Amino acid sequence: MSTKYNYKEIEKKWRERWEKEPVNPTHTDKPKYYCLDMFPYPSGNGLHVGHWRGYVLSDVVSRYKILQGYEILHPMGWDAFGLPAENYAIKTGTHPSVATQESIANFKRQVNDIAAIYDWDREINTTDPAYYKWTQWIFVQMFKHGLAYEKEMPLNWCPNCKCVLANEEATNGVCERCGSQVTKKNLRQWMLKITHYAERLLNDLDKLDWPAKVKKMQSDWIGKSYGAEIDFPVDGTDKAIKVYTTRPDTLYGATFMVLAPEHSIVKEITTPEYKDAIDKYVFEASTKSNVSRMTDKEKTGVFTGAYGINPLNGAKTPIWVSDYVLADYGTGAIMCVPAHDDRDFEFAKKFDLPIIQVISKDGKEAEELNEAYTEPGIMINSGEFNGMPSEEAKAKVPDYMEEKGFGKKTINYKLRDWVFSRQRYWGEPIPLIHCEKCGIVPVPEEELPVILPNVESYKPTDTGESPLAAIDEWVNVKCPCCGGPAKRETNTMPQWAGSSWYFLRYCDNHNDKELASKEALKEWMPVDMYVGGIEHAVLHLLYARFYTKFLYDIGVVDFDEPFKKLFNQGMITKDGAKMSKNKGNVVSPDEMVDSYGCDALRMYELFIGPPELDSEWDDNGIDGVYRYLNKLWKFVDEYKDKIIDTTPELERARHKMIYEITNRLEALTLNTVVSGFMEFTNKLIAVSKEAGGVDMASLESLTILLSPFAPHIAEEIWEILGHKESVFRSVWPSYDESKLKEDTVNIAVQLNGRVKANITVAADADKDTVLAAAKEALGNKLTGTIVKEIYVPGRICNIVAK
C-alpha cells in the first residue's frame, strides 16, 4: 500500500515535534559553533524569496554542524530603528514602536516558515530600551575615552531624509538609503574617531576568512597611502603651507601649488588684487554640491596672487585655489607637478602654467609632453638626484628633507571619522547633557537608558535639529555634575549603532548587568560564520569591527575581530531586477510553501545557482526539486520493506555519496549539493533495482545527509526507517577512502590529443598494461612512430605519434 508525499501533513507534524523537542539542545558540553545571519530591518512589506536564501544557507550550515556534534548558536533579531517606521509615523501619527511591533510580528511569522532553528529565547530588538541601554552605554564609554567628539564642518546632508549622513552612507554623492543627491551643510555634529583605528582595521583584515572582494573594498575605503609632508614658505611672509604628496621624488618638478577652497590660509595670503575673484570662487565652491564637484571634470581655479617657495630649489611657485583639491584629505594643499600627474597636467595646460619634466623613461628629456608621465623612471632636472631611479628617489628625497628640516615622511588615510548624530526621531537618544558650567557631561551609567520620549510631531526639521528638541520637559534637565540647569543632547544615533554590537548581545540577551557576560562571550564569540548580503561591505561590517576593537581595548571583550568567516549570498532577481513592491516582481515565499512545501522551497533556494552569485528566479525551477522529493519518497516507500544486506555496489555508491556531499557542503557550493542528491538518489534507485532491494545503511546515510536541507521529509523518512529519536540526534556519516575506489576504470584513449577510443581496465593496472590495451583499441588508426606515451592513472592516456 503506497502513500503519497504529503508535505503539508509531514511539515506540520515535525514543526510541532520540534516545538516540544528542540533540534539544538542547549547548555551542553559540546563544542560551540556560532552561525549568524545579518538581522533584518522588519519592514511592513514582509519577506520575499530573496530573503530566504541567506537564511536557508545559514540554517543548513547550522544543522550540519549539529550533526557533526556541535551545540550551535543560531539567533535572529530585529534591527528596528530606522526611517520607514518613522516616515509611516509622520504620515499616520502611529507611534513608530507600534508599527515596528506589527512588522516584527509579521516578519517573525514568515521567518518561522523557513523552519530555521532559531532560538527565539535569544531574540533581540534594537528599539527595546533594555537593548539600547547598552548601545548608549557603549557610546558613553567612547565619550569617556575621547573617541566621541563634537565638530562643526561641512557635512553630507540628505535633503530628503533631512539629516546628515556618514561618508559611508553617501558614496557617489547620493544617499545610500533614499537615493537623493547629497548636498553639503555646515553643521555641528557628533563624530566617532574611527580613524584612530584605521591601521588596525586595515592590518587585521589579514586574519579574516572573508571574501577577497569585501576585504579589498574595506582596504580601499581605509585608503592608506605613504608620502611626505613638505613645508612651502609663502614668499614675502612668515607663513608656510604644508602640502601632502605621495610623490616626493617629483619635488623638483613642482611648478605651482593648489589650495582647497576651504583652506584657512586662503584668506591670509590672497593679495588685494585677486581678493574679489578668490572670494567669489570660494563662495561658489561652498555651495556646489558633492555631485557637481565630482562630475564637473573640467578644472576650474583662481590665482591668489601669492607665491610659495620650493624648499628644495628655491623656485617660486604660484599659489592657486581649486576645488579639485579636497579640504579634508592630507593637508588640503598640494604641490603640483604637471609633468607627472594627470590632474596637475590638465590644470597647467588650462591656465598656461610651466611644466618641468623630472622623471624620464630613458633618462632623456622629452621634446614636449602630451600627457603626464606617471610611470617610474630616471630622475632628470633634479639637482643631486639626477640619474637616480625615481623609485629610489621616493625614499631619498624625504630623507634629505628630514635632514634639512622642511619636510617629513608621513602616512595618510582616506577613511574619515564617523559622523554619528542624526536629526531624526526614531533612534537611540545620544546620552549626553550640555551644562553651561560643566560642559558636556555623559548621562550617569545608572540612569541609562535615556528613554526615547513621546513627541507630538515626528517630522524632521530643515534646521538640522531633531524633533526631540521641541520637548522642553525632556530637554531641560539638571546637570548630573553640578545640579545646575542643563539640556539634553537631542540628536539620535544612526541606525548602524544598534547593529554594531548586536552579535554580542545574542550571547547573553537577558543580562541586565552588562552587555553580555564574559563567560557567555567566551563561550560563543567570535562568530564562526556570518551570512548576509554584500551591501554592508564597508558600512555595518566596518562599524562592527571598529566597535569590537574599541570594546577589546577597554577590556569588555577579549577578541578584536567579531566575524571569523563571512559569506555573502547573492541576490535573487526576477525579470533581471531586485525584487521590490514598486516593480511588482516580488515572489512570495508564502505561496511557494503552500504549493510545494518548505522543504522544496529550501532546496530550490539553494539549487537556483551558486550561492554567492545573483540568480534569476524561475517559476518552473522549483518543480525540479519538488519532483525529486516525490521520487525519493516513492523510492523509500517502495523499498522500505525490501531491505537487504549491503553489496559491494551499494557500499561503493554510499561512500561516494557521503564523500561528494560532504566535500561540496564544506565548500558551500550548495547548488551542487542539491544536484548531488539528485544524482546519487538516481544512482541508488538504479543499483537497488538491480539488486532487488536496498541496504539500511544507504537509506540512513542518504536521510542524514539530506536532513539539513529538507529537514521535514528527512525526519519522516528517519521515523519510517524505525528510529524513535530525531534524525538530528544522529551523526553525520563518514566515508572510507578505500571504499571509493572502483575495481575497474574507464580510460579515454587519445591519439595526438584527440579521443579515439575508450577502454576499461583494472583500477590498479600499470602503465604498460594500459598502454598496450590502448594501442590495441586504437588498432589501425595508430600509424607512424610513437614519440610520447602519457598515462594519467584512472583518467586518460595519450599516445603521440608522428
Added chain:
RNA sequence: GCGGACAUGGCGGAAUUGGCAGACGCGCCGGACUUAGAAUCCGGUUCUUCGGAGUAGGGGUUCAAGUCCCCUUGUCCGCACCA
C-alpha cells in the same frame, strides 16, 4: 578615468583545479498510461553537410586548455579628482 570579477547548449548551471565539456535541473520533442487533460513514468535533447566543429573573439604555452599567459570585445561590481 582607476581597480576588480565574469563570459560554457533554448535557459539556470556542472566540470575532481591542466586530463573524455555540457553533470543535475528547467524547457522542449517523442512514447506509455488516459475518453481527454493534469499528474506520473520511459526515451531523446550542443551544433553538424556525420568528415568533424565547439566553452565571447584572436594569438600563445603544453602530449593535453573552459581551466594557464598575452591582446581584443562585452557584461557586472567597487571607487570617484584621495595629490
